[in-house]
Each structure stands twice: as C-alpha cells, then as structure tokens.
Amino acid sequence: MTRTRISNIARTFKPNTASLGYALFLAINAAGVWGGVFPFLPMNFQTPEVMFWFFLTQSLVFSLCYLASAIGVYYFPGPTRRFMVMLASAPYLLGWCCLIGAIYLHGVAQALVIAGGSLLGLGSAGFYMLWQRLFASFDADHGNHDLILGTAYGALLYFALYAIPQAVTAFLIPLVFMPLFALAIVLKSRQIDLRQPMFEDVPREHPQV
Structure with missing residues (x-):
C-alpha cells in the first residue's frame, strides 16, 4: 500500500x-515583478532609462498583441488556430539579440533596447x-495537471538559472533554452485533435456570445 502511494505521488509530480x-x-x-529578463543581464546595463524604455515598449506591444489576436480570431478564425510557433520564436530570438547587442553597442543602446522590448513583448504574447x-x-484533468506542474517547476528553474554565470545565461537563453521550449510546443501540438469544437468555432456566427 505504501509503495503504491509513493508510486502515485511520484507519477503525479513527474x-x-x-x-x-x-x-x-x-x-x-x-x-x-521579478525583474523580467534583467536579472540575467549585467548590473551596469540596468540603468533607469534602459529599464523604463524596455518595460514600456514590452508592455505596450504585449497588450496590443492580445488585442490583435482577439480581432484576428473574430475575422480570420482559420489562420489564427494554427500553431505557428515560428511567428513567436523569431521575434523572441531577435528581441534577446537586441538586448545582448545593446550591452556592447553603447551608441545605439537605447534604440536596441526599445526594439528588444517590442520584439520580446511580441514573442512573449505569442x-x-x-x-x-x-x-x-x-482534457480538463490533463491540461490542469500540466499547467500547475509546469508553473511549480518554473519557479525552481528560475532560481536554478542564478547558478549559471550571467555572461553565459544571456547567450544560453536565445541559443539553447528558447529552442527547447519552442520544440516542446511543436512536439505536443502534433498530438492535438484539431476536430475539437474549440478549433472549429467561428465567432462571427454568434456575435452575441
């Protein structure tokens, strides 16, 4: 009985x-609230001006992406249902490249920070x-389990990143970590049954809802 209970617990948290x-x-x-991407970038780069322009552009683009998505789902439900991972990966990767470039190219640092914030806002929303x-x-049980488990492990991984030197982490994120979670979405999306009602719904057919 005890062994079975331990096995069930291990399976739950696996x-x-x-x-x-x-x-x-x-x-x-x-x-x-945790500082966004900046804990992984050099401290001398985190000036008030850099922080202001980055978070302003990131939050604006992030919000506009959700608005554009809502409009797109209503008028063009077909294309918006596809798992177009590349459309999120490309700006996310370029956003990190802009931030890394801003560390070294002081003459255009502000422009790169604004571009990086915009691209990361777009990629994050995607x-x-x-x-x-x-x-x-x-299904509800499977989805909730993976969502909760992923959130819990996310906190552990976040603090584990501090064990990696900052100079290395800034490059590992766009070159290693981002391709890994993008690959996870691609692999899992191939197992989805696109015949589910949520993928066949056409919002314009019932605008009152």
Whole structure:
C-alpha cells in the first residue's frame, strides 16, 4: 500500500514534455515583478532609462498583441488556430539579440533596447497564447495537471538559472533554452485533435456570445 502511494505521488509530480517546456518558458520570461529578463543581464546595463524604455515598449506591444489576436480570431478564425510557433520564436530570438547587442553597442543602446522590448513583448504574447491553446486542447484533468506542474517547476528553474554565470545565461537563453521550449510546443501540438469544437468555432456566427 505504501509503495503504491509513493508510486502515485511520484507519477503525479513527474514532469513531461509540456510541463517542462512551459516551466522553462516561465523561468526565462519571468514576471515583471521579478525583474523580467534583467536579472540575467549585467548590473551596469540596468540603468533607469534602459529599464523604463524596455518595460514600456514590452508592455505596450504585449497588450496590443492580445488585442490583435482577439480581432484576428473574430475575422480570420482559420489562420489564427494554427500553431505557428515560428511567428513567436523569431521575434523572441531577435528581441534577446537586441538586448545582448545593446550591452556592447553603447551608441545605439537605447534604440536596441526599445526594439528588444517590442520584439520580446511580441514573442512573449505569442508563446503565452500558444501555451494556452495547447493546455486547453487537453482534457480538463490533463491540461490542469500540466499547467500547475509546469508553473511549480518554473519557479525552481528560475532560481536554478542564478547558478549559471550571467555572461553565459544571456547567450544560453536565445541559443539553447528558447529552442527547447519552442520544440516542446511543436512536439505536443502534433498530438492535438484539431476536430475539437474549440478549433472549429467561428465567432462571427454568434456575435452575441
């Protein structure tokens, strides 16, 4: 009985591709209250001006992406249902490249920070919507389990990143970590049954809802 109970507990907390991918995304993206991407960048780069322009552009683009997505789902439901991971990966990667470039190219640092904030806002919003669609496509128990487990492991991975030297982490994120959680979405999205009602719904047919 005890062995069975331990086995069930271990199975409950055992991560899978979806939960680990989501955990890594959360750890990298991090909430703004934790300092966003900046804990992984040099301290002398974190000036008030840099922080202001980065978070302003990131939050504006992030919000506009959700608005554009809502409009897109209403008028163009077909294309918006596809798991277009590249559309989120490309700006996310370029955003990190802009931030890394701003560390070394002081003459255009502000322009690169603004571009980086905009691109990361776009990429982050895209990935959040991809993860939401992925978990929603699972049955309720499966989806909730992976979402909660991924969130819990995300906190552990976030603090584990501090064990890596800052100079290395800034490069590992776009070159290693981002491709890993993007790959997790791609692999899991191939298992989704696109015949589910959520993927066949046409909002314009019932605008009152």
